[in-house]
Amino acid sequence: MVEKIIAGVTVNVNNEGYLENPAQWTKDIALEIAKEYNLTLTEKHFQVIDYLRKAHLNGETLTMRKVGSSGIVDIKGLYELFPGGPLKISSKIAGIPKPTSCV
Amino acid sequence: MKQILILGAGTAGTMMANKLSKGLDIEEWKITIVDKDKIHYYQPGLLFIPFDIYKKEDVIKPKANFFPSNVEFIITEISKILPEENKVLFTDGKTIKYDFLLIATGTNVCPEETPGLKGNLWYKNIFDFYTLNGALELQKFFRYWEGGKLVVNIADMPFKCPVAPIEFVCLADDFFTKKGIRDKVDITYVTPLSGAFTKPIATKMLSELLEEKNIHVVTDFYLEKVDNEKKTIVSYDGIEIPFDVLTIVPLNKGDEMIARSGMGDELNYVPTNKFTLQSDKYQNIFIIGDAANIPTSKAGSVAHFASEIVYENLICAIEGRTLTAKFDGHANCYIETGKGKGVLIDFNYDTEPLPGTFPLPGIGPFGLLKNTKMNHYGKILFRWIYWHILLKGKEMPIESHMTFAGKNKVNI
Numbered sequence: 001m002v003e004k005i006i007a008g009v010t011v012n013v014n015n016e017g018y019l020e021n022p023a024q025w026t027k028d029i030a031l032e033i034a035k036e037y038n039l040t041l042t043e044k045h046f047q048v049i050d051y052l053r054k055a056h057l058n059g060e061t062l063t064m065r066k067v068g069s070s071g072i073v074d075i076k077g078l079y080e081l082f083p084g085g086p087l088k089i090s091s092k093i094a095g096i097p098k099p100t101s102c103v
Numbered sequence: 104m105k106q107i108l109i110l111g112a113g114t115a116g117t118m119m120a121n122k123l124s125k126g127l128d129i130e131e132w133k134i135t136i137v138d139k140d141k142i143h144y145y146q147p148g149l150l151f152i153p154f155d156i157y158k159k160e161d162v163i164k165p166k167a168n169f170f171p172s173n174v175e176f177i178i179t180e181i182s183k184i185l186p187e188e189n190k191v192l193f194t195d196g197k198t199i200k201y202d203f204l205l206i207a208t209g210t211n212v213c214p215e216e217t218p219g220l221k222g223n224l225w226y227k228n229i230f231d232f233y234t235l236n237g238a239l240e241l242q243k244f245f246r247y248w249e250g251g252k253l254v255v256n257i258a259d260m261p262f263k264c265p266v267a268p269i270e271f272v273c274l275a276d277d278f279f280t281k282k283g284i285r286d287k288v289d290i291t292y293v294t295p296l297s298g299a300f301t302k303p304i305a306t307k308m309l310s311e312l313l314e315e316k317n318i319h320v321v322t323d324f325y326l327e328k329v330d331n332e333k334k335t336i337v338s339y340d341g342i343e344i345p346f347d348v349l350t351i352v353p354l355n356k357g358d359e360m361i362a363r364s365g366m367g368d369e370l371n372y373v374p375t376n377k378f379t380l381q382s383d384k385y386q387n388i389f390i391i392g393d394a395a396n397i398p399t400s401k402a403g404s405v406a407h408f409a410s411e412i413v414y415e416n417l418i419c420a421i422e423g424r425t426l427t428a429k430f431d432g433h434a435n436c437y438i439e440t441g442k443g444k445g446v447l448i449d450f451n452y453d454t455e456p457l458p459g460t461f462p463l464p465g466i467g468p469f470g471l472l473k474n475t476k477m478n479h480y481g482k483i484l485f486r487w488i489y490w491h492i493l494l495k496g497k498e499m500p501i502e503s504h505m506t507f508a509g510k511n512k513v514n515i
Contacts, residue, residue: 061398064295064325065259065354066369075327079340085297085323 007032018091018098022056025095033093037084041093045081047072049094056096062087063099104133107417108191108201110181111358112138112166114146114494115392115406116207121496122414124171135175135199137191141166144235145489147403147482150267150439152238153245153350154278159235161486169494181208184364186385203387203417206373208358210263210393210401216354217258219329228334229349232271233263244348245278250287251347256336257294258326262355263393263401265301266448268292269309270439271350276316277441291319293336293344298322302455304513305448308472312440355401357394372396377452379426380413386420389413399432399452407493408433411503433505435461437482445478447471451505457513462501464509471510 004013007028012020017033019025030049034041041049051072055062064087068075075086082089087099107123109116120136127134148162170176182192190200212233214220220229230244231237255272272292279285292299292313298306299313299320313320327339335343357371366373366384374383375395382388391413392406399405408430415428432452439445447469448456458472468477492499 061396063260063370069369075325075339083340088297 016092016098019095022053022095025053029095030093037082037089037093039082039089039093044073045090045093048078048081048090052090052094052096056094061099062091062096105131105202106200107132107134107203107205108199109134109136109205109207110184110191110360111207111209111392111394112136112140112143112170112176113207113209113392114403115209115394115410116205117143117166117169117494118407118410118496119205119207119391119413120170120174121494122410123417124174125496126414126418129173133175134173135177136170137177137179137181137193137199138166139178139180141178143169143494145486146233146264147489148486149232149235149238150270150274152235153230153232153241153271154274155242155246156274159239162235164490181358181360182363183360184366186364186366186382186388189387201387203389203420204385205413205417206361206382206388206390206394207392207406208360208394210355210357210372212353213356214351214353216356217326217328219331220258220351220353222329222331224329224331224334224349228347229329229351231351231353233267233352241350248348250279250284252289252291252345253348253350254291254293254336254344254346255350255352256324256326256344257296257352259354260295261401262352264436265400265402266436266438268294268350268352269299269313272313272318273316273441274439276318289319290317291321291344293321293324295325296322302450304458305450305456305472308446309438312446312474316441361394368396370396377432378429379416380409380430381416381420381426389417389420397430397432400434400436402434402436403489403493404435405433407499408435408503410496431504433503435501437478437485439479439482440474443479444474444476445482446474447478447481449505449510454505454507457510459510461509 003010011024051070078086091099123134142163143166145162148157151157180194182194184191190198192198212231226240230241255268272290279288299309300306324338328337335345337343361367361371373390375390375397377397380389391409393401412428412430416426419426435449437445437447450456460467461469461471469481
């Protein structure tokens, strides 16, 4: 675990850059991490981020399929919002741990 | 008399029926197990069928062979569970009231969930090997195939036995080498994960193994559909991979009956306490094996280790005590790598597979995260152990909790 300053806030991140504590997250942190992926966050991005954070705080395990059936965005749309690795990137921007659907 | 009802007579349910019949007072408890199928499949053996190593007869036996006389076995289809009323409805109109319920209804492959997968090419150029039919059809296909592009794809996570597709490509390499056509077969392993396996140290070891065998790996590929005309698999971000033969691990889902009962998550897995294995919602329901939503592998070894925990906690619940046994997510998998060798991995919720020796520290005879002949013998011997020891709930010389003894620390 290392400390990192993102958007002027000191936060704890793991070796892959995921926030260790979702409570340290702010919207500015999201905008800053998104820049690493050349993303400019829109309202739609934040709707997904809100959903991810709420589901995570509820103790739910997040999968692409689950987000795709959330009613907020379908899987194709998720790929358009967060190209590359949608769930991994969106989780990082949302300040929640890397999804562990992989066991 | 009080009633324990077990739903599902696969690996997990059968082990529990045997354990309970030995441990409970049979004057006081009636144990009933139900399943819609009278055949027990040795699922680890399905992998060997496409390569003509096992025959159909090697992997099937009547389920009834594995229950003691004091367990009632009923072949019927479950309509739904009514957890608030402590009863289960069956499609033939019968109902059973229970005091305690064990859900062991497993997970199924659902090829119909991916557009184009169950189209014109199904069982012509597209096969699964998680069902006996799929494995047998693929066996016939491979006998006459003269080469081309073999693509092995995992549709989605989680799926049963996460090492099986890796074993499949290794055995395919071996099979086509022996047939003398390996130079005409292009093998590609396509996964939604970011690496060959889920955990970093094992992924590194397995990636090197696949590279050595000239098996191509495509990662981060999330399957949207199959194009039957073009013979390609297409990802959500528009990447297309052509195939001559596709071996697919379809989307896995828990039993539909779980959805009908309103007791599952979006993939019909039952929300389960990952430590006690009790239902999150109902104190007289426990879940064992693939049917649970716990974050560990869906595999027989996990069900075996979990069976000790479920047994102990069920006894606690019967006696009205606090549940004392705590599951650690222990999994132990033999990975068949072809050419008479195998790799063994041992891990749990918190610890990824590490190198070392197993089960005796420093001695073995099995090598962890090492490709050895002895590990292969372990896998071959396991079929006998499965039918004669494991299903019958007899003692195995392996602890249910994972141990660090014999494991080496690794920095990556």
